[in-house]
Amino acid sequence: MxxxxxxxxxxxxxxxxxxxxxxxxxxxxxxxxxxxxxxxxxxxxxxxxxxxxxxxxxxxxxxxxxxxxxxxxxxxxxxxxxxxxxxxxxxxxxxxxxxxxxxxxxxxxxxxxTPDLSPIGDSHPQVLAVKPVATFWQRWQQWRNHADKHHLAVVGGGAGGTEMVLAMAEYCRQQQRPVTFSLLTGGTLLPGYGAAVQARMRRHLQRYNIQLQEHTRVTRADNAETLLANDQPLPADGIVWCTGVRxxxxxxxxxxxxxxxxxxxxxxxxxxxxxxxxxxxxxxxxxxxxxxxxxxxxxxxxxxxxxxxxxxxxxxxxxxxxxxxxFLSLLSTGDKQAVASRTGLPALSxxxxxxxxxxxxxxxxxKFGIDLPTMSATPSAPSSQAMPLHCAGCGAKVGSQALSDALADLQPHLNAGIHAGVDTADDAAVIDWPAGQRLVQSLDHFPAFVDEPYRFGRIAALHSLSDLYAMNARPHSALANITVNWHHPKLQGRDLQRLMAGAVRELNRAGCTLVGGHTTEGPQMAAGFTVNGSAPAGVLWHKRGAQPDDVIILTKPLGSGVQLAAMMHGNALRSPWLAATLDSLLLSNGPACDAMGSLPVHACTDITGFGLLGHLHEICQQSDVSMTLDTDKIPLLPGTLTLIQEGIASTLSDTNRQILMHCQARERVSEALKTALCDPQTSGGLVFCLPAAMSEHAQQQLAQNGVKSAVIGKVLVKNRHGDADIFLQ
CATH class of the missing domain: 3.50.50.60 (FAD/NAD(P)-binding domain)
Structure with a gap:
């Protein structure tokens, strides 16, 4: 972007x-x-x-x-x-x-x-505070599902508490749940509102048989969990706190x-x-x-x-x-009625x-849906702060001060045998390579799909490390290649510091030393890493080696390409789905590699730009086998099929769908699902082929390492009588 x-x-x-x-x-x-x-x-x-x-x-x-x-x-x-x-x-x-x-x-x-819970000791297991409003719906859902809630008390007789107790009572009426309610307030009902409004709202409380307790102070008994109402035990299974903030x-x-x-x-x-x-x-x-x-x-x-x-x-x-x-105040009354109040006007209901x-x-x-504005063209900066023309070649490097400031606080993990890295001013890294170890090296680089440098730095590092994990190699060292936007050096320094802090966080977790890199400035933020890994030759995994009757295990849900495409389409984006996607991209494949390292893995690859079917086809070609997939077992990110059905697809989707020429699908496999199986993945999961007898043990090992996995199919004898290598069931 x-x-x-x-x-x-x-x-x-x-x-x-x-x-x-x-x-x-x-x-x-x-x-x-x-x-x-x-x-x-x-x-x-x-x-x-x-x-x-x-x-x-x-x-x-x-x-x-x-x-x-x-x-x-x-x-x-x-x-x-x-x-x-x-x-x-x-x-x-x-x-x-x-x-x-x-x-x-x-x-x-x-x-x-935040709610002021000081009258009850700042916290209580029975109390559900309405503030913060942003998370109340999720907390209310969890709380309301307890079958032992038979008497709920709402504390706070202002507009918020009164509307809330009526709304909860209406919900329980619809669900036919036998819950009784009370509304407790330290003063009178709806202070600041006119008598006519108060009278109307009292009638609605009575209609739901809500007990109103005015001039009632809720406190906590000394050295006890018991809550008191005017120094008497409060007989409630739960309390919703809707008064007092700080x-x-x-x-x-x-x-x-x-x-x-x-x-x-x-x-x-x-x-x-x-x-x-x-x-x-x-x-x-x-x-x-x-x-x-x-x-x-x-x-x-x-x-x-x-x-x-x-x-x-x-x-x-x-x-x-x-x-x-x-101002006009419109108070909802639980059901689809409301009471209107404005100074100088009669109450309406x-x-x-x-x-x-x-x-x-x-x-x-x-205002925040289909009517969202399109951002105007950003006007030029005032002449006193005008941005300079930007050079190419070596002149495109980020300034030395911005670079040194950004790297000053980084604390990269240090592996043995590294004689020159980011802590020195040498022109190249100097590394002793362990005897008897194979050097496994990979390079990835791509433009930013999110404009948050810290998150993007983490994802870029994880995506690069994934190639090492796919071959059962231990990460050792990395070189960075970073492009930051054409901004003032101050902002460039902030972005570079956040991007590298995110990358180093993931490299350090992997035990991988950042030994150097290159920085440039340009119209779009981008990042990539050359990563070095080590492993004895006999333990490396390859795409060749899958055998008939192997099971196929996948470790991450599919759909990141579609979800990121939805983000580029603007109004197709749904934040809960995108948040789940970004969380998935931040899951390292390291724990999956560790869990499977001692098992007889016949073939492995990570799922990236060619999509699941493209990478499985590579295994089929390299191993001279075919595969059958149980499409019902393949995990997808939330909302992926919905977005595809709305016409959202990655720019690589059409190219990747050419792999379907090598697939045979039953009629029940929808076109939307086929697109999802071809969807290009960023920081995707690993796919393993291993003996069926080891399937249950492998999933147990993965689960112990915190990795969700699914058995999505099995390996077949090579299909010699047609073009299909992969059968979709």
Missing amino acids: NIPPAHTDLLLIGGGHSHCLALRMLAMQPIPGVRITLVSSDPTSAYSGMLPGLIAGHYAPAETQVDLYRLCLATGARFVHASVTSLAADQHTVQLSDGSTLGYDWLSLDVGA GIPVVANSSLACEAQGFVKVDAQLRSLSHPRVFATGDCAAFPSPLPKAGVYAVRQAGVLAHNLRAAITEAPLKPYRPQRH GKFVWRWKDRIDRRFMD
Whole structure:
């Protein structure tokens, strides 16, 4: 993917309402020379306005979630799927849960809040907190399936708690589950709402036989698990906590100025009071005049945030955020009814209010669906920061300072016998090779298919190492060949550091020493590694050697080519499917190689660019055998067949499908499945051919090493009477 040159990094942490909307706005009018990166611990962002409807069963999860991968792809932003573990605002860096460091020039926080469980000792096994909203649906699904839940109590009598208890009651009514509910609040029901709204919502609570307990304080008994309601035992099988929040620890423990509850102190322009290059919005911000933690404010803050980020970076005047004094509040009542409230207007209720609310919510979500904007052409950087013309040849090398900064903190694993590597300034690596060992060498290099350098570096290293594992060789050393984008040297250094940190992480895990490499700059990030492995000649695996009656074992699901093609198609992408794919690409084949190293493997290969059928055909040709595959047993990545049926395919798909001339398929094998079997794989699994008597033991060995595997077929005597080498059953 070609990335426009940039000189400034804008980092958005959190996929809240403000950031999602601000990304759309910034995409339609990009900031010259600015690269935007969104960091989120989840690939989707839940829209809180539709959460009660989701819990009640009125919406499917996908209807209520913003797909952050798709949003970033459409708006030209980078997406980093990780959580932030520490924030060093003075150094302009954040530490991520994957162990990497991410630098920035400007930062915006929209990370929400965490539940304040201090009244019950900060945690309790019976308590399910609604915050963070992004993960509540998954946690609720797990929690609700316990058959022992007969009495649920919701703590919090505000809008969120009232809507939630009604939604849960509606779900249990639909499922005919005999669950009783109570709603507990420290004050009165729906404080801040008019008497007419309160009265209507009370009637809906009564309709579901929900017991309302006002002026009730929930605490924890001293030195006990028992929860108390006004100092009396709370008779509930489970408690849903929907009241009280505080700032997330990562922010509260940073050097940013925060108030007592850990929320970032900001001025009227949404700017940190202590760090002028940091902005905060939504629930994580503490405004000059305190605001309720409500999504309606976060949505209105998005426009001001987008304007002020652009203004701050380009040194233009900022504008203040002025909270709306009056807004429409639409409260869902469990079933498809709702109550409307707005200052100065009479309360309205009924099914038509639900339809009104539903239209508003769906219109909001449409902003992140088919109506996503196409990113405008990035304007040129101001003349004072214009990017230079780029040389070719040796002039295309990354600058020495950016290179040295990027490599300074790397700590590559060191194998014996390496006399010159990245820790020296020599022109080439010097290696002593062990006597009696064969040198097994391979080279892989490809352009980045994700614009996140750390993840791409890990995948590129694993993909290269896979060729060694496919031959039962132990990784020894590696040379890197890296291309970074035409950016300012500062940004190049950040990208190179992250890419190499990811690569070295996987090389170190494999016991493989990075001994050197070459770096260039260009229009597209790319990476490759020349890897060296060692093994005695007698233990090497080859593609030749498969024997009739061998079983065929595959260690990873297929479909990465289709999934990555969907990412390039924009709106075909589904974040949960893509996240599962990227997780699969990060699974090393090393544990599979270790598990099978002592077994009589007759043939082995890794599944890469030619797809499963292409690589199996190579084994057939080299071993002079045929094969039969049980297509029902072949694992696929989630959504692969759906995407193929929607017309998504890798650019290599048509070429790879030519292998079907050497295959014979029963009618039940669909064209979509045939395409999946031909799909080119990045960092794919290993396929083994070994005696059938060893099949169960091999799968046990693989499972002990944490490797999922499937027996997908068997080897046959060579078919001498036709063109088919592979039979699809």
